[in-house]
Amino acid sequence: MHCYSSFWFLGCDTGFGNALAKRLDSKGFHVFATCLFPTGAGAMDLKASCSNRLHVLYMDVTKDESVKKAFEYVKEHLGSSKLWAVVNNAGILKGFSVDFSSVDDFRDCIDVNFLGSVRVTKAFLPLLRQTKGRIVNVTSSSGEIPLPFFTPYTASKYAAVGFTDCLRFELDTWGISVVSIEPE
Numbered sequence: 330m331h332c333y334s335s336f337w338f339l340g341c342d343t344g345f346g347n348a349l350a351k352r353l354d355s356k357g358f359h360v361f362a363t364c365l366f367p368t369g370a371g372a373m374d375l376k377a378s379c380s381n382r383l384h385v386l387y388m389d390v391t392k393d394e395s396v397k398k399a400f401e402y403v404k405e406h407l408g409s410s411k412l413w414a415v416v417n418n419a420g421i422l423k424g425f426s427v428d429f430s431s432v433d434d435f436r437d438c439i440d441v442n443f444l445g446s447v448r449v450t451k452a453f454l455p456l457l458r459q460t461k462g463r464i465v466n467v468t469s470s471s472g473e474i475p476l477p478f479f480t481p482y483t484a485s486k487y488a489a490v491g492f493t494d495c496l497r498f499e500l501d502t503w504g505i506s507v508v509s510i511e512p513e
Contacts, residue, residue, distance in 0.1 A: 335359040335410045337403060337453060339390060339445070340418035342371035345467070345512055349416070354379040359410045361403050363388035365419075390419045390445025400452045412456040417446040418467040424481030435481040442485035446492060454505075461504035466493045468509045 336353055340346040341362035350362040360383040364372040367387040375385050384406060388399040403412070421441045424430035446466055457464065471479065472486030490509060497507040 335361065335403075335407055335412045337361045337363075337412060337415045337449075338418065339363050339388065339416060339449060340365075340420060340467075341375060341385070342366055342369055346416075346418040347371050347375065349418075350375060350383060351379060354383040358382065358413075359407075360384070361386065361399075361406070363399060363419075365389060390448060391440045393448060396448045396452050403453075404456070407456075411460045412453065412462055413460060414463045414465060415449060415453045415457065416465040416467065417449055419445050420467065420469075422479065422482045424479060426478045427480050430481050435484065438481040438485035439488065442482070443488035443492065446489055450496065454500075457505050458503050463506040463508065464493075464496060464500070466496075466507070466509050468493060468511055470511050470513075472509075472511075 336358055338346060338350050338353070338360060341350045342364045346362070350360050353360045360379075362375055362383055362385050364375075364385055364387065366372060367385060372385045375383060386399060386402055387395070389395040419441055421438060423438050424434035450464060456462070466489060468489045469486045471483045472490035476483045493507060493509040500507055
C-alpha cells in the first residue's frame with residue numbers, strides 16, 4: 330500500500346464515481362466519497378457495500394461553504410494517512426441548441442462542470458502540496474470536439490479542459506501531477 334493512501338473523490342452518487350470509489354475501497358485505500366444526495370441510493374449503496382475506510386459525505390461543488398466544510402472534514406479524518414489524489418468527477422449535462430438553452434442552463438453547467446473543479450482544487454491544494462499528489466479531472470471529448478445541440482455542456486467542458494491544461498503546467502513546480510480523463 331502506498332503511504333499516501335487517501336483519495337478525495339467527487340460525484341459518487343452514480344456511475345463512474347460510484348464504481349471507482351468501491352474499487353479503491355476494495356484495494357485498501359482510504360476514500361472520501363462525496364455525494365450531492367448523501368441519503369440517496371448511490372450513497373446508501375456505498376455505505377452498505379464498502380469498508381469503514383470509505384467515508385460518504387455531502388458536498389455541493391457550487392457552494393463555497395459546502396466545499397470548505399468537506400475540506401475540514403477530510404483534514405480532521407485523514408489520521409496518519411495523507412491525501413494522495415483529488416478526483417474531480419462531479420458533472421451535469423444540460424441544454425440543447427443555443428436557441429432552446431437558457432442562460433441558467435449555461436450557468437448551471439459552468440458552475441458544476443468547470444467552477445466546481447476550480448473550487449475543489451483550490452481548497453485541496455495545500456494537502457496535495459504536502460504529498461506531491463495528483464489531480465484527476467474527469468472532462469469529456471466534448472471539451473475538445475464540439476458537441477452540437479449540447480452547447481452549455483460543451484462550453485463548460487472546454488473550460489474544464491483549459492483549466493486542466495493550465496494546472497498541469499502551473500502545478501508541475503510543486504511536483505503535483507494533473508491529468509484529464511474522458512470517459513466514453
